[in-house]
Amino acid sequence: MSDNTEVGVIGLGKFGFSLASALTDLGHEVVGVDFNPENVRKAQDALAQVYQADATDEKALKQIGFADLDKVIVSTGDSMEASILVVLNLQALGVEKIWVKAISEEHERVLYKLGVPFVVFPEAFVAFQLAHRLATPGIHEYFGLGNDVVTREIIVDAWVGKDLRELNLTNTYHVQVIAFRHAGEAEFHFVPQADRKMKEGDVLVLLGKTQDVMQIDKF
Numbered sequence: 001m002s003d004n005t006e007v008g009v010i011g012l013g014k015f016g017f018s019l020a021s022a023l024t025d026l027g028h029e030v031v032g033v034d035f036n037p038e039n040v041r042k043a044q045d046a047l048a049q050v051y052q053a054d055a056t057d058e059k060a061l062k063q064i065g066f067a068d069l070d071k072v073i074v075s076t077g078d079s080m081e082a083s084i085l086v087v088l089n090l091q092a093l094g095v096e097k098i099w100v101k102a103i104s105e106e107h108e109r110v111l112y113k114l115g116v117p118f119v120v121f122p123e124a125f126v127a128f129q130l131a132h133r134l135a136t137p138g139i140h141e142y143f144g145l146g147n148d149v150v151t152r153e154i155i156v157d158a159w160v161g162k163d164l165r166e167l168n169l170t171n172t173y174h175v176q177v178i179a180f181r182h183a184g185e186a187e188f189h190f191v192p193q194a195d196r197k198m199k200e201g202d203v204l205v206l207l208g209k210t211q212d213v214m215q216i217d218k219f
Contacts, residue, residue, distance in 0.1 A: 008072035010055045012039040015122055016075035021046050056082055058089040067093040075101040112186045117155050152213045156202040159219050165194040175208030
């Protein structure tokens with residue numbers, strides 16, 4: 001999300017609202033949606049546009065203008081069914097880039113099977129980082145990243161049929177591919193082989209400085 005543009009956030013609970021506020025601070029115009037009037041009131045002073053609507057209703061999302069967005073985050077609380085229905089609605093509207101907060105491993109597997117490219121477990125991710133920092137002194141230098149070092153997931157399209165040796169990303173862009181995931185799978189594989197041919201829908205995880213990682217726009 002390097003370009004400042006409109007981003008949709010569905011679900012304005014603790015995670016959704018915090019993420020929407022952070023995106024706003026980064027210069028994005030956020031369109032927020034929640035069925036809970038209290039969450040809507042809380043978000044009205046912080047976000048550019050906030051609507052009280054049922055995101056499981058495809059017509060409601062279309063009326064709000066979500067068909068014109070290509071980046072949407074789904075954070076619908078504890079209902080896996082509602083999350084899946086929202087995702088199906090977004091796909092029907094033609095939204096291309098969907099991030100979804102998962103509530104269980106089963107939820108995660110279903111989302112990947114539906115073709116959702118980005119699934120996150122906020123609590124599990126934070127717990128994982130903290131556990132490693134506590135258990136292994138110094139590990140935060142990697143997991144915390146720090147000093148403007150980030151990871152970025154990209155979905156393979158134009159690079160189909162090529163391998164990492166051909167792309168030469170380390171020398172060309174000063175970034176390193178540290179993991180990959182096959183399309184439709186939940187598990188990542190680490191330290192990919194340089195001669196492995198990439199397939200459409202594969203997800204690569206890049207590591208590098210923010211400026212270097214974000215300059216890669218054709219993949």
